[in-house]
Amino acid sequence: MDNLQELTDHLKNPEKINTNILKKPIEFQGICYICKKEFIYESIPEKWGSPSKKQDFCSDKCKAKYKDDIYQEKLRLMPIKFRDIECDRKDLVRQGMDHSLFITGASGVGKTVLMAGVVKELLKAKKDKIEWISYPGFIMELQSMFRKEGENTPFDMAERIATYPGTLCIDDMGAEKMTAFVQQITYYIINYREMEMLHTLITSNFSLQQIDEQIDTRVSSRIAGMCKVIKLTGKDRRLEKENN
Template sequence: MDYKKIQDIKKWHQENITKIGIPNRFINCDKSTIEKYIWNKALLAINNNNGLYIYGPVGTGKTYLACTILKEKLLEYKPYLINIGLNIKNNSQNMPELTTILHEEIIEKIQVPDGGSITKMKEADIAEDLGLVFVQPLINIDFVGFNTLLRKIKGTFTMKESTYDENIENESSIVANYSDCLILCIDDLDIEKLSDWSKNILYEIIENRYCNKLITIITTNYNHKELAKKYSDKIVSRLCEMCEPIKLAGTDRRLSKYQKKAAAKKNK
């Protein structure tokens, strides 16, 4: 593979960081800045098909850690350059066995590894040079803020039945999307001013993911006991079984950074 194609793959990964929902502020998050013990514990849990329950005070790096983990898992998805007409077998978890390539179309034969999951191929883009097919895997990772999730669903309530379109998102399709993806991060799980409807939405997503053994990452300011006071025991019980607890301590990094800047200006 030439240098240009390697760069194309790096660009593909970079573009998909935002497509899976990672906020712009965390696009460049780097695992080297995370405490080694915390990083190794979190990555080991994810690689063992467990989720994470990341909790601690405001500004301790919970979202940063979650986004860095998602970026690390995104690297496991690799687009492939394939010579047209060749039979290729690849048993990777994120790549189906390609048994036939005919007239620029890929005929898929899906293999599901034991205890694993596999993504289907989304499309095949024909490279202009070398007669290659650029095969892109369908990314099966999502990041969403809890309040953003609720607003997204509420935004569909004004849709009239007469204008219903199966291609337009509705409550059921949004819940299904976050229930079924291979890895989901629900960021900033709040316990303030929660309606029964909000709790039911969360329970439905968590229950589906629990039953299907899908990786779930939660970030919140609250420990399990505090969360249990607002949510049902059923939700917290499932999260306890699904997720490895990761406690982040320390001072508010954002506030500390602001105070240092303010002090520097004052001393000028």
């Protein structure tokens, strides 16, 4: 009787067995996502006859092209000018992947190229939650919202940028005309990201001392606490290209 009860209990709660190990791979026909050619591949069939591991590419070449197409699409978050320029400061790029950076220097020394280099490596590492803003353009857009009727206010937009959970890239901070409104918005964004320890990359022609004098002491203090400061020096690369 005990044996019969044990058997009954076992049948009610059978152990799950991976039946796939008892099956052999069979041939399936696929259509390549890239070149649209038909191809044959092998896979162990599921219960209803579909492949357990579906293949979408006929070759490694097509698979690599798909990955590159996805990468190029993601690069659209940054200005066209910087998508194909390679940054030669790999040491600084690596720092920017793990730490917030404040990249300062004169015009044309490669500040935005460096920030773009960090973004490219983040994308390759599948860290693709990235927001890129040109700060002067961002401020102009905020100011224009005062003249428009709509549900969203300038402060709603500023909040979205400040609280962005991924990497925030702020290009050309300090180039905009400084007003009390700009000071308020800039402090709000930088303070929030410093307090929440959110990954932030900033480029500026201003040094921290100039930000202290021209924008706000609190802003320069928060940037210093949040970012590694990278000062780039050298000649204006744009002028060198024109002369050559």
